[in-house]
Amino acid sequence: MRIRKMKKSFKRSLWAFHINTGSCNACDIEILATLMPRYDAERFGIKLVGTPRHADVLLVTGPVTEKIRDKVIRVYEQVPDPKLVIVIGGCGSTTGVYQESYAVTGPVDNCIPVDVFIPGCPPRPEAILYGVARAWEKLEKIMKEGSKNAS
Amino acid sequence: MQWLIYIFLIPMVVLIGGGIIGLYAKGVDRKFAAYYQSRIGPPLRQPFYDIGKLMQKQTIIPENAVGWIFSGAPFVALASSVILLVYILVPYFAWIGDFNFFFSKSGDIILILYLLMIPSIALVAGGFASGSPYATLGAQREMVILMSTELPLAVTAVTFAWRLSHVAPGASHFSLVTMSFHPLWSGMGPFGILGGMLLALSIAVVIPAELAKIPFDQAEAETEIAEGLLAEYSGKYLAFYQIADGVKSLAVISLAVILFFPNGFVQMTGYRIAPAGYDITLLLDVVIFMVKVFLVYFVSVTTVRIAMARLKISQVAKLFLVTITVMCLAGYVLITLDPVIRTL
Ligand code: SF4
Numbered sequence: 001m002r003i004r005k006m007k008k009s010f011k012r013s014l015w016a017f018h019i020n021t022g023s024c025n026a027c028d029i030e031i032l033a034t035l036m037p038r039y040d041a042e043r044f045g046i047k048l049v050g051t052p053r054h055a056d057v058l059l060v061t062g063p064v065t066e067k068i069r070d071k072v073i074r075v076y077e078q079v080p081d082p083k084l085v086i087v088i089g090g091c092g093s094t095t096g097v098y099q100e101s102y103a104v105t106g107p108v109d110n111c112i113p114v115d116v117f118i119p120g121c122p123p124r125p126e127a128i129l130y131g132v133a134r135a136w137e138k139l140e141k142i143m144k145e146g147s148k149n150a151s
Numbered sequence: 152m153q154w155l156i157y158i159f160l161i162p163m164v165v166l167i168g169g170g171i172i173g174l175y176a177k178g179v180d181r182k183f184a185a186y187y188q189s190r191i192g193p194p195l196r197q198p199f200y201d202i203g204k205l206m207q208k209q210t211i212i213p214e215n216a217v218g219w220i221f222s223g224a225p226f227v228a229l230a231s232s233v234i235l236l237v238y239i240l241v242p243y244f245a246w247i248g249d250f251n252f253f254f255s256k257s258g259d260i261i262l263i264l265y266l267l268m269i270p271s272i273a274l275v276a277g278g279f280a281s282g283s284p285y286a287t288l289g290a291q292r293e294m295v296i297l298m299s300t301e302l303p304l305a306v307t308a309v310t311f312a313w314r315l316s317h318v319a320p321g322a323s324h325f326s327l328v329t330m331s332f333h334p335l336w337s338g339m340g341p342f343g344i345l346g347g348m349l350l351a352l353s354i355a356v357v358i359p360a361e362l363a364k365i366p367f368d369q370a371e372a373e374t375e376i377a378e379g380l381l382a383e384y385s386g387k388y389l390a391f392y393q394i395a396d397g398v399k400s401l402a403v404i405s406l407a408v409i410l411f412f413p414n415g416f417v418q419m420t421g422y423r424i425a426p427a428g429y430d431i432t433l434l435l436d437v438v439i440f441m442v443k444v445f446l447v448y449f450v451s452v453t454t455v456r457i458a459m460a461r462l463k464i465s466q467v468a469k470l471f472l473v474t475i476t477v478m479c480l481a482g483y484v485l486i487t488l489d490p491v492i493r494t495l
Binding site: 056080 | 181185188189190191192193194197200201203204208209210211285372373374377378381382383384385386389
């Protein structure tokens with residue numbers, strides 16, 4: 001019962017913290033486009049928050065540069081459990097156009113565990129919404145397994 | 152004995168009812184904001200989903216926070232908001248419904264002005280205690296806003312009390328019930344009406360500042376100082392702050408409604424509605440009151456927050472300490488002059 005209620009609350013309210021780890025800014029604009037009137041992610045309760053402490057989801061854009069690596073890990077640790085990480089854009093998933101750059105340490109899953117990758121350079125807002133839907137599915141699975149382990 | 156029951160029961164009822172209505176008001180606010188931007192917007196129950204989710208999340212107390220202040224502040228904020236709402240609403244409805252009991256004698260406006268500060272002070276204490284530079288910055292800004300809105304509120308309270316001492320010499324002049332018994336607009340000349348309008352306008356500007364909504368949300372600026380005061384709060388404590396915010400917005404807007412538009416159904420029409428012997432006028436009054444509250448919320452919070460951007464903190468201090476205070480004082484002078492001019 002508790003799990004079902006929890007799923008419902010999470011499904012209807014997902015607060016996202018956006019962290020840019022060296023992207024070209026196109027993906028960030030695409031995230032904003034998802035919140036704009038045409039796609040209106042707020043009708044699903046998705047909202048951008050200003051601090052990792054309030055977040056349920058980390059939206060990471062960009063390849064991880066040398067300078068920001070430690071900060072990404074720190075921000076990830078600041079997010080209260082249960083949490084999800086969504087990587088938006090090709091360069092966060094595979095380093096994309098930035099591969100072999102001297103400043104880049106590799107894709108995001110080199111430093112923090114990632115739940116959903118959304119490829120595209122930049123991905124369309126539909127793709128981002130689809131990725132969030134997959135993240136919800138994953139959250140459900142995590143919580144089912146959690147309840148099994150608990151019982 | 153009966154008093155004890157009132158003292159325990161009424162705050163409970165107000166906590167639950169005020170929490171629910173306050174959260175729904177937040178949902179309505181978000182919905183209308185979405186309409187303004189031609190979006191569909193979240194469902195009206197969105198704040199409840201948010202609270203439900205926050206309750207189930209991990210609650211982190213930062214290592215370098217002062218633990219007991221950090222975790223005590225949300226409860227103080229919630230409790231003081233509820234007490235504020237009790238002192239504002241219960242005497243009013245006791246007056247409207249013609250009950251005569253313990254609470255109908257209370258509701259002193261000076262007390263309410265002080266109670267109004269306590270949720271903000273709790274926020275400030277929590278912000279300073281959370282050990283984050285962002286929260287400290289937010290707390291300092293909240294202090295500035297708190298101090299600069301005091302003056303217009305005090306001038307407004309004094310104006311009302313002065314007018315009551317003139318209109319109803321025998322009554323207790325600082326009590327909210329007396330204020331709703333003699334509405335500001337009744338028996339006023341054009342000067343008085345103008346002064347009243349100035350006061351209403353300045354209170355309409357003070358409301359978003361009290362509720363920390365754009366353009367006065369410097370203390371909680373998301374994009375600028377990472378949610379400021381609330382930067383370190385997570386999980387349950389954040390949920391308590393959200394409920395406290397809902398209750399406080401209800402309280403502040405009810406105060407504005409009671410000061411400026413206090414008339415209930417009986418005062419407006421002169422009839423009581425009692426089909427089949429049951430007097431449902433009080434029910435109707437509650438509905439009318441809620442409509443007024445939502446209208447004021449819509450005009451002075453939602454519309455303003457969509458139409459404006461965040462001001463700088465120095466601009467806020469200047470706005471309240473100079474412009475709004477001068478407006479309030481002008482209203483005060485006009486209202487005091489009104490009876491003099493009419494006797495000429
Ligand atoms: S995926 Fe493409 S568009 Fe997105 S940040 Fe990387 S380079 Fe820019």
